Amino acid sequence: MTATVLPLYPEPGAARHLEGLYLDHRLHELGSAQTPFVYGSFVSSLDGRIALTESGSAETDVLEGLANRNDFRLFQELHAQADCLITHGGYLRALVQGRLGNVLQVNASGRAADLVEWRMQSGLSAQPAIVVASGSLDFPVHASVFEHRQPLYIATGRRANPVRVQEMRERGFRIIFAGEGTLVEGAPLVRALGELGYRSLYLLAGPKVLDTMLRARELSRLYLTIRHRLLGGENFHTMIHGPRLGEAGALALRALYHDPGEDPGDAQWFAQFDCVQR
Numbered sequence: 001m002t003a004t005v006l007p008l009y010p011e012p013g014a015a016r017h018l019e020g021l022y023l024d025h026r027l028h029e030l031g032s033a034q035t036p037f038v039y040g041s042f043v044s045s046l047d048g049r050i051a052l053t054e055s056g057s058a059e060t061d062v063l064e065g066l067a068n069r070n071d072f073r074l075f076q077e078l079h080a081q082a083d084c085l086i087t088h089g090g091y092l093r094a095l096v097q098g099r100l101g102n103v104l105q106v107n108a109s110g111r112a113a114d115l116v117e118w119r120m121q122s123g124l125s126a127q128p129a130i131v132v133a134s135g136s137l138d139f140p141v142h143a144s145v146f147e148h149r150q151p152l153y154i155a156t157g158r159r160a161n162p163v164r165v166q167e168m169r170e171r172g173f174r175i176i177f178a179g180e181g182t183l184v185e186g187a188p189l190v191r192a193l194g195e196l197g198y199r200s201l202y203l204l205a206g207p208k209v210l211d212t213m214l215r216a217r218e219l220s221r222l223y224l225t226i227r228h229r230l231l232g233g234e235n236f237h238t239m240i241h242g243p244r245l246g247e248a249g250a251l252a253l254r255a256l257y258h259d260p261g262e263d264p265g266d267a268q269w270f271a272q273f274d275c276v277q278r
Contacts, residue, residue: 003070005270009256018070021257021270022077022223028124030220031199036190040203040210041078041223042239043071045231050207053235068266070259071225072109078223080106080115081122082202084129084193086155088209089139092132096140103204104130105148129198131155131176133184133209137164141173153196155189157182186216207241214240214248219275222251228267250276 005021007013031037043066044050050066079085085104094100102108105127107116116126129151132139137160145152154168157179165175178189190213193201203209203219213219240249251273261267 003073003259003262005257005259007255008258008269009253018073018259020077022074023080023118025081026122027078027081027221028083028122028200031194031201033194033197033199036194036199036201037220038190038201038203038213038218039078039221039223040205040213040219041075041225042210043067043225043227044239045227045229047230047232048238049231049233049236050239051237052231052233053237065229065231066227068227068261068268070261071227071268071270073112074223074225074270075103076106076109076112076115078202079103079128079204080112080119081124082128082200083124084131084198084201085204086131086133086189086201086209087204088206089132089134089136091205092139092142095142102142102144104142104144104150108144128202129153131189131193133178133189133205135160135182135184137161137168153193155184155192157184184212186213186218190216190218207237207239211240211242211245214245214275217248217275217277221254221275222273224271224273226269226271228269229265247276252276 003018004015005018006015027037027039042050045066095102106119107113127148127150130145131153133155135156137156153174153176155176155178158177159182169175176192178192179185254272254274257270259268259270
């Protein structure tokens with residue numbers, strides 16, 4: 001049975017199919033080389049957890065209670081509209097270690113072949129390019145990137161370890177210097193990717209990258225799934241860490257949908273926010 005969602009905002013409406021809900025946004029057409037469209041997505045519990053962590057470890061994410069099939073379908077639709085993914089070294093380490101699943105390719109799960117076809121019909125390449133933001137330059141590259149011949153860039157700061165920078169270059173990776181220190185900064189990274197011709201940039205990363213883009217006023221849209229359950233737990237991640245954001249954190253609700261779920265306790269909201277530019 002095809003899942004349906006109920007529009008709540010900006011206007012209540014009749015139920016519509018879940019599939020295609022986010023494809024209709026045509027995100028790959030909203031940006032330009034001068035102003036790429038930068039978007040990210042998260043799934044959160046009602047008490048604000050995006051992940052739980054094992055006690056004493058900041059590495060192992062436990063997504064039980066958050067991950068679900070309907071949200072994953074919409075995640076794949078967002079993924080399919082990107083001509084460039086921005087991730088980080090921590091994800092690649094976790095992927096190679098088997099702690100997180102592979103989402104570097106459209107249809108990596110084997111359940112979204114229609115989205116590869118959609119990309120081709122929409123004038124996009126079969127798979128998006130990948131940017132790895134890293135200050136340490138200490139991470140492996142998953143074999144699937146080479147298998148799918150995806151362009152891969154490494155973004156770092158100008159003060160990154162020059163030995164590691166040279167090692168990466170010798171391995172054939174292209175380096176983008178996006179920041180004057182060791183860490184990646186949002187504005188120069190977005191500008192560099194626009195100059196390379198990328199117009200839709202999907203943040204396939206966690207709170208640090210979201211924080212970087214928000215503070216630089218480079219985030220265009222945030223997609224948030226809010227699962228109707230409380231997770232609790234003493235060790236957890238939230239969407240934002242660090243100092244207060246102030247006006248950089250101002251968002252405007254664009255749309256809201258209700259997903260009743262397939263079983264009791266599976267309900268959730270799909271929310272979309274545009275960043276407020278002042």
